Amino acid sequence: MMRFKKLAVAMAAVMALSSLVIPAAAEEETQKIGISMPTQSLERWNRDGSYLDEQFQAAGYDTILTFSDNDSSQQVNDIQNMLADGVDILVVAAIDADSLNTVMDEASEAGVPVISYDRLISNDASAYYVTFALATVGAIQGQYIVDTLDLDNAGDNVYNIEITAGDPADNNAPYYYNGAMDILQPYIDSGVLNVVSGQIDFDSVATDQWATQTALERAQNILASYYADGTQLDAWLCSNDSTALGVAQAIESDYAGDNTVIITGQDGDEANLANIMDGKQSMTVYKAVANEAVVTLSLVEAVLNGDTIDETLIENSDWDFECAYDNETYETSEGVVCPSFILTPTTVTIDNMQEELVDTGYYTVGDDGYLVAVG
Numbered sequence: 520m521m522r523f524k525k526l527a528v529a530m531a532a533v534m535a536l537s538s539l540v541i542p543a544a545a546e547e548e549t550q551k552i553g554i555s556m557p558t559q560s561l562e563r564w565n566r567d568g569s570y571l572d573e574q575f576q577a578a579g580y581d582t583i584l585t586f587s588d589n590d591s592s593q594q595v596n597d598i599q600n601m602l603a604d605g606v607d608i609l610v611v612a613a614i615d616a617d618s619l620n621t622v623m624d625e626a627s628e629a630g631v632p633v634i635s636y637d638r639l640i641s642n643d644a645s646a647y648y649v650t651f652a653l654a655t656v657g658a659i660q661g662q663y664i665v666d667t668l669d670l671d672n673a674g675d676n677v678y679n680i681e682i683t684a685g686d687p688a689d690n691n692a693p694y695y696y697n698g699a700m701d702i703l704q705p706y707i708d709s710g711v712l713n714v715v716s717g718q719i720d721f722d723s724v725a726t727d728q729w730a731t732q733t734a735l736e737r738a739q740n741i742l743a744s745y746y747a748d749g750t751q752l753d754a755w756l757c758s759n760d761s762t763a764l765g766v767a768q769a770i771e772s773d774y775a776g777d778n779t780v781i782i783t784g785q786d787g788d789e790a791n792l793a794n795i796m797d798g799k800q801s802m803t804v805y806k807a808v809a810n811e812a813v814v815t816l817s818l819v820e821a822v823l824n825g826d827t828i829d830e831t832l833i834e835n836s837d838w839d840f841e842c843a844y845d846n847e848t849y850e851t852s853e854g855v856v857c858p859s860f861i862l863t864p865t866t867v868t869i870d871n872m873q874e875e876l877v878d879t880g881y882y883t884v885g886d887d888g889y890l891v892a893v894g
């Protein structure tokens with residue numbers, strides 16, 4: 520009888536203990552972050568993917584990282600799998616701003632918040648947005664062309680230019696194009712700049728999937744049709760590095776004039792930095808994606824903690840880079856503003872490459888003298 524009583528007491532103690540232990544263990548369950556990147560075929564997303572993955576893991580989260588091969592239905596599947604896997608939050612760089620509606624609605628229904636990463640998703644499930652100042656990227660490119668050709672002192676000179684923009688499915692692409700055209704259009708209107716091919720509007724100059732090969736082939740066609748007679752080409756506005764790579768290649772192989780064509784870019788892809796060193800590209804607009812990941816991590820932590828999200832996220836941070844809170848510019852649908860955290864891009868040329876990219880620790884110098892991205 521005594522024995523039984525002791526056993527009963529012991530069992531009751533174990534049950535009391537386990538009832539204490541279970542909720543505590545549940546509270547400590549590691550939260551899971553779904554990170555959906557567009558593709559590994561464009562250099563920067565590899566870096567974004569690994570910075571995000573590393574930083575979230577270092578902060579103690581579980582992560583699921585996918586690349587969707589620039590195929591939007593694949594991206595829908597990847598995100599659906601993450602939801603099925605019980606992610607607590609999604610960080611998504613959309614391949615196509617408009618193709619994620621169904622899966623975004625599913626995220627909403629599941630109560631999973633979504634952060635639009637770099638590219639805004641056109642769906643109100645996107646609770647917050649982290650990116651670099653989009654129009655500024657284009658404006659920097661346009662202004663670089665204006666300054667380098669000294670268009671304000673052009674006199675009677677006319678300079679010839681061509682234009683290559685990004686993927687029409689990517690919400691960012693028109694911002695880059697418009698940012699640059701706001702600067703260049705007055706010079707086109709006054710006749711100081713001449714787009715010899717006549718291909719100016721966004722749809723005529725866009726590049727599906729930002730593909731190097733597509734940009735290369737279009738540039739070859741333009742060079743063959745409009746410049747084979749010896750017409751001088753002075754500048755080629757390219758919205759990013761993957762397109763600039765194709766344009767530079769076409770100019771190298773298919774343009775007979777002198778090789779001083781100004782070519783702009785964006786991202787700091789390794790091949791493009793090599794081209795800048797070799798004089799085949801003039802500049803790039805660098806965006807420190809490592810910092811974009813830092814902002815995203817802080818934002819996600821704040822969302823998961825249920826904190827109020829506004830400029831105090833920046834004020835309370837120890838970030839050594841610029842970031843602005845913008846609660847006006849970006850809308851996920853008409854009238855629905857997406858609170859945004861906006862980082863500042865940097866101009867990189869041969870002259871400041873060491874200072875901006877190497878001294879800052881973003882790149883190292885490889886054995887061949889060219890820059891290698893860290894991370």
Ligand code: BGC
Pocket residue numbers: 561563637638685689691692729759760761785786
């Ligand atoms: C990004 C650029 C990038 C392009 C192609 C855009 O959405 O903002 O940095 O060059 O996609 O990957």
